[in-house]
Amino acid sequence: MADTTNRLAGTAYLSVDGKTYMLVGDFSYKVSGVSRETLMGMDGVHGYSEKPAQGYIGGTLRDSGGLSLSDLNDMSNVTVVCELANGKTVIGRNMWSTDQQENKATDATIEMKWEGPTVTEN
Template sequence: MGQRVAGICYVKVDGAQLTIAGSCEARLMDVKRESVVPGFFKEEQLTPYIKCKAVHTPDFPLKKLVEGTDMTVVCEFSNGKVYVLSAAYLVDEPVASGDDGTIDLQFDGLKGVWQ
């Protein structure tokens, strides 16, 4: 019996659903571990994030996304896993692509939780 692990993902920002083209990405861990010597490691705190490519639809909530500094971003992956990013805000420089009508988005946040 097969099980779906890839396909459509859904992203909502403060309740507004975005149309996604392509994939979504989210961190699996909130720390980066590096071995110092065998059996001992150091940890570095990582910023939780969600990356996605959204379609720039006529009703795209551009102003909400650009001005938002305390948003909740929910990403539902095609395998049924859900990642919730709180106190989220856009980072980098989102750019609209006229060639394919999409916008690459990266939301960083205070806390990311897998459900």
């Protein structure tokens, strides 16, 4: 058995509501948290404002032939899970698809992004 303790990148496995999708690459995510904006006055820095910020999970999927763009676009209230090579698991709950997806027929890829209130990494 190969020692994977030093593996940091290279593989990832993506599923949505338990269904596995082919992940080509460009995987990215942002955990849920807060967004802060510095509040400036004419006399200096006054402090900051803070508000909740949604998390996201995104990547480029491969169109396996059975994949439907309208099904991807209709995704709402889904759970997105990605297992990364470094041992992390990224989980997004109550996610929805954003933008309208398009298929790039030259390499059968679809750029996909989900946003939602809760994205965590374990």
